Amino acid sequence: MTFLKSCFSLIAVLSLTVFISGCGKGEAIDHAEEYISSIDTMDIPDDVEVIGLGEATHGNVEFQELKQQVFETLVINEHVRVFVLEGDFGGGQQINNYILDGEGSADAAVNSLDYPIYKTQQMIDLVEWMYDYNKSVQDEEKIRFYGNDMQRYxxxxxxxxxxxxxxxxxxxxxxxxxxxxxxxxxxxxxxxxxxxxxxxxxxxxxxxxxxxxxxxxxxxxxxxxxxxxxxxxxxxxxxxxxxxxxxxxxxxxxxxxxxxxxxxxYEKERGNEKVFFSGHNGHVEKTSASPAGYKSMGNYLDEVYGTKYFAIGTDFINSEFQAKNDGSGNRKTFTVKNQHDLVDAFSEVKSNTFYVDFEKSRESEELSKILSSKQKMANIGDDFRSWYKLLKMFYTIEMVPDKAYDGLIIVKDATPTKVIE
CATH class of the missing domain: 1.20.1440.30 (Biosynthetic Protein domain)
Known part of the structure; x- marks a missing residue:
């Protein structure tokens, strides 16, 4: 009987924890539309040299699509010609060879990265778009692709x-x-x-x-x-x-x-002054906020480039995403909900995906206070266990938004990717 009581108590505590961890206390602000923009009209300061785009998960369609959407905007508005992915350096050159010279196919080029998270239709579409774009422009305007990771041989x-x-x-x-x-x-x-x-x-x-x-x-x-x-x-x-x-x-x-x-x-010597990087939020953010205690790539870049490094984070309210399950290597779909003052402030915006301009948002006393206070922001890698949902600490990182990022893209409802076997 004592054992059963203990079990029921534990279940009750965990259930309450799940309830509390999924509930946000923030409220929607008035005139939220004044502080956001669509992805294709987002504004980047002229003196920026490297733009980082984080992704809250590796397993959502919307975050993978943002790679192309944001990069297209930067190509058109900021004359960015260099795309860098959190992917294998050597494999990345296979993609570069395809988009420049048509060697192989988009599918084979993406597979060369040897990262399951990128074996998706969204990544193939991105590479095909780069190939088509390069066919339409002169040599000096062509896009180059790189990976900056080193986890393959x-x-x-x-x-x-x-x-x-x-x-x-x-x-x-x-x-x-x-x-x-x-x-x-x-x-x-x-x-x-x-x-x-x-x-x-x-x-x-x-x-x-x-x-x-x-x-x-x-x-x-x-x-x-x-x-x-x-x-x-x-x-x-x-x-x-x-x-x-x-x-x-x-x-x-x-x-x-x-x-x-x-x-x-290397690219500056070729006349390309600006570079775009896409990777996980944990690599892009500037404050090394991870409880794991490591110094983030974004922190290094912030020290070297200062205001010339512009970091854009992403977050969600509801996410159904794909990840490896229980360290087995098998992939599964999980669902989590994440609310905090910042995403809740924009919860009544009609668009599903939009860019929050931090500089403009600071004009609002209410938003400025939220941006400068700690928020539990989404941070999910490629390995997830079902019980992680019990505590927000397992799928979020507590950070001060306007110290970690220069802007944020919110996806209210995110859907899962499908890895192509």
Whole structure:
């Protein structure tokens, strides 16, 4: 009987927790329409050099569609020509080759990222739009695509070895043999000793590229050498993540920031002054608010670029989203509700998706107070458990909106993506 009472008590507490955690206390404000805009009319300050778009989940159609919607707006209004995704650097170049030269297909290019979250119709549509756009403009106006993540080996390794096959066939054979056991499929099975040997091999490759620069430039362009070096560097970052598991999350965001800076520097030399980045909210926001205690990519960018970094977050009120279930790798659809003062303030806006301009919103005393106070904002990764819904701390991060972001896109009702197998 005591056991049953305890069970009923626990159920009651959890039920109350679910009820409380899903309830917002905020109220809709008057004249909310004055502080919002549609995505295609959102305003970005002229001196901004990098625009970050976060996504509250990786598994909603609307957040994936926003990648294209926001980027199209930036291409038209801000003359942005560079798209950077929280995706594999080497695989990203497969997408770049497709949108510039028509190599392969949009489906194959998206699959090269080797991230299930991107194997969606929305991502294929984005890549197809980029391809079609590039066919309609002159070379200097063409869009470039990059990934700035380093969690894969295959395409960076392939592209690096392809470079050596052109500039030094003997070196290509040697490095191919030394890296033969390194792949996306086998990388998680590598022992510490093997990883240390991989790390040493990559160091030798980086030294080789630097020491033989003049020789290699006789058989390749400066751009090709720069990318070969970047492929090797991304492989080293991947290896270092495995060798530093206790610091994985912090190191990854540091590398994300470093790779984005490399892309920005490279593209500036081509005349492209502005770059767009799309990734999870946790990477875009500026305050490192995650309770996991790591420094976010957005925090690094804020330190380096200051007001030249413009961060746009996303949030929802209701979300039915897809994510991996219980660490099994199987995907499932979950439903959560998230309310806090900021989204509640705009709850009576008729549009389902709209941009909240923080600068304009500060003209409202009511909104200014909300923006400068902590809010539990949506933050869901690609792994979710059903019991996470019991406490908001498992699917939100408490942060001060106008310190973390410069603007916010709210999706009132978000629907799930479907991963294409």
């Amino acid at each position: 295959d395409y960076s390794k392939k592209n690096l070895l392809d470079y050596f096959a052109v500039v030094d066939k003997e070196a290509a054979t040697k490095y191919s043999d030394q890296l033969k056991h390194v792949s996306n499929e086998t990388m998680r099975d590598l022992t510490t000793k093997q990883l240390e040997n991989v790390d040493k091999t990559i160091d030798h490759i980086l030294q080789d590229l630097q020491a033989n620069e003049a020789k290699y430039l006789e058989h390749s362009s400066a751009d090709e050498l720069a990318f070969a070096t970047a492929y090797a560097q991304n492989m080293k970052q991947r290896t270092q993540l495995f060798l530093s598991e206790e610091n994985y999350t912090n190191l990854r965001d540091q590398y994300l920031a470093e790779n984005l800076q490399w892309i920005m520097k």
